[in-house]
Amino acid sequence: MHAMQYELTLPADYDTGVIRDRVRRVGHLLDDWEGLGCKAYLLRERGVDGSPVNQYAPFYLWNTMEGMNSFLWGGAFQGLSDDFGRPSVRQWTGVAYEEGGTVGSPARVAVRHRQPVPDGVELAACMEDAVRETERLAGEDGAVLAAAAVDTGRWELVRFSLWEHDIPKAEGDIFRVLHMSAPGRDRLPRGRQW
Template sequence: MHAMQYELTLPADYDMDIIRGRVRRIGHLLDDWDGLGFKTYLMRERGVHGSPVNQYAPFYLWNTVEGMNAFLWGGAFQGLVHDFGRPAVQQWTGLAHEEGVAAGSPAVAAVRHRQHVPDGVQLSEVMEDAVLEAGRLAGEDGAVLAAAAVDPRHWELVHFSLWDHDTPKAPGETFEVLHMSAPGRGALPRGRQW
């Protein structure tokens, strides 16, 4: 399992209905993408849920590297590059994925919490704690799913969770879910990934 996200931070006066319209027009294009666990089309709007910025920031969990590479190099990603410029694409190695207690509900909100892995810690303990946190989040009322992943180049953990309501019980940045393409969600491995 691989996690991926890119962020397009937009001007403070940007009409975010343009992003909503874009997702309505093209969101379905990944509904059957081979190798994709899920893609959540995420947006933060300045002043909503404490967001200081307008931002479009899709988050992905991939079942296969081939599916991810086909998306990035095969043309689908190029449309975004043509319209907005080429963003940096963050990738993390999957640590855990759990379906939530509200797994059958549509996702309304997402929370992303990033944290630095400090020097001098026992890596196995930090990663086990991340797995346990994914399980804890998945057990909260309204949780659709939860995942944890790590970027070992920058030593950053990311916790990602989806919720069936717009007041999630998780720390971090809150996003509105505009659409979810989930062709391989059922095939995503559950639990600890090693």
């Protein structure tokens, strides 16, 4: 599993209806994308759920590198780049993935928590903690799914979870889910990724 996200931070007075309309218009294009586990089309709005910014920030869980590369180099990503400029694309290697009790339900909210992997810690123990936290989050009431991944270039751990209700049981940046494409969610490997 590979995780990926880019963020488009928008002006404070930006009409986020433009993003909502865009997702309604093109969101379905990834509903059957080969190699994609799931893509959550995410939006934060300034002053909502504690967000300091307006931000469009889709989050992806990929089953295959080929699917991810096809998205990035095959033209789909070019449309976004043409409209908004080319954003930096963050990538993380999968550590853990679990489905929650409401998997298959429409996700309303996503939570992303990024944290540094501290210097001097035993990496195996740190990643085992991430696996346990993924399991815990997926076991919470209202959880659709939970994942953890690490960027070894920055030594950053990201935890990502989707929720069917507006009050998630996770800490981090809260996003509204505008659309979900999940053609290969059932093929994402469960549990620990090594």
